Amino acid sequence: AQSVTQPDIHITVSEGASLELRCNYSYGATPYLFWYVQSPGQGLQLLLKYFSGDTLVQGIKGFEAEFKRSQSSFNLRKPSVHWSDAAEYFCAVGPRQYNTDKLIFGTGTRLQVFP
Amino acid sequence: GAVVSQHPSRVICKSGTSVKIECRSLDFQATTMFWYRQFPKQSLMLMATSNEGSKATYEQGVEKDKFLINHASLTLSTLTVTSAHPEDSSFYICSAARPNYGYTFGSGTRLTVV
Numbered sequence: 001a002q003s004v005t006q007p008d009i010h011i012t013v014s015e016g017a018s019l020e021l022r023c024n025y026s027y028g029a030t031p032y033l034f035w036y037v038q039s040p041g042q043g044l045q046l047l048l049k050y051f052s053g054d055t056l057v058q059g060i061k062g063f064e065a066e067f068k069r070s071q072s073s074f075n076l077r078k079p080s081v082h083w084s085d086a087a088e089y090f091c092a093v094g095p096r097q098y099n100t101d102k103l104i105f106g107t108g109t110r111l112q113v114f115p
Numbered sequence: 116g117a118v119v120s121q122h123p124s125r126v127i128c129k130s131g132t133s134v135k136i137e138c139r140s141l142d143f144q145a146t147t148m149f150w151y152r153q154f155p156k157q158s159l160m161l162m163a164t165s166n167e168g169s170k171a172t173y174e175q176g177v178e179k180d181k182f183l184i185n186h187a188s189l190t191l192s193t194l195t196v197t198s199a200h201p202e203d204s205s206f207y208i209c210s211a212a213r214p215n216y217g218y219t220f221g222s223g224t225r226l227t228v229v
Contacts, residue, residue, distance in 0.1 A: 032217070034217065034218070036220070041206075041223070041225065042222055042223060043119075043121065043208050043220040043221050043222040043223045044159075044208065044210075044220040045220070046217065046218075046219070046220075049217055090158065090159070094217075094218070101164075102149060102161050102164055103149075103161075103210075103218060105158045105159050106158065107157070107158045108157075108158050110156075
């Protein structure tokens with residue numbers, strides 16, 4: 001079955017600390033992988049995506065993610081968190097023919113940042 | 116580029132009335148559009164997938180007669196919540212997809228049925 005697991009429902013970090021949000025997926029083939037961020041009452045903003053090639057992907061706002069095929073993981077990282085990073089983060093996977101099929105979302109991780 | 120405009124951002128309606136939500140891709144043609152529903156502090160639940168000029172494909176458990184989806188052009192899809200009831204109150208988000216780019220999401224619509 002196709003699924004995305006985000007094991008951490010809620011993470012709290014201090015401003016300036018490093019961050020890693022976990023994402024594991026189960027999929028029949030190598031999928032397209034995405035990380036989105038959602039602020040309260042807002043839609044989703046794409047942080048980064050992996051289609052192929054270099055398994056370390058750079059995104060916006062200083063985020064990066066690493067695709068590890070052997071672990072079926074696509075963890076999101078940031079070396080130094082800012083207070084404005086507090087939000088909900090969603091990992092998602094899509095098929096190769098992403099433009100015709102749906103994304104599968106994880107349950108999300110809520111990030112809280114303390115000053 | 117790749118902007119999706121969703122309107123209205125908030126709407127309050129009386130029970131029994133219908134509400135239409137619009138989703139427009141402003142600077143690209145969207146092959147496929149998706150409609151999601153999100154409950155508080157939960158993930159997105161896909162309601163339906165629509166392709167321009169064809170009938171929407173609804174996910175299991177989603178009432179197609181209550182949630183009418185129209186995708187009349189490559190830049191516009193609408194979701195109409197018919198005979199709305201308080202249990203339909205939720206946050207609705209659309210997403211537009213295009214080849215070789217991925218998915219772009221609208222800013223969402225907060226529907227409150229009173």
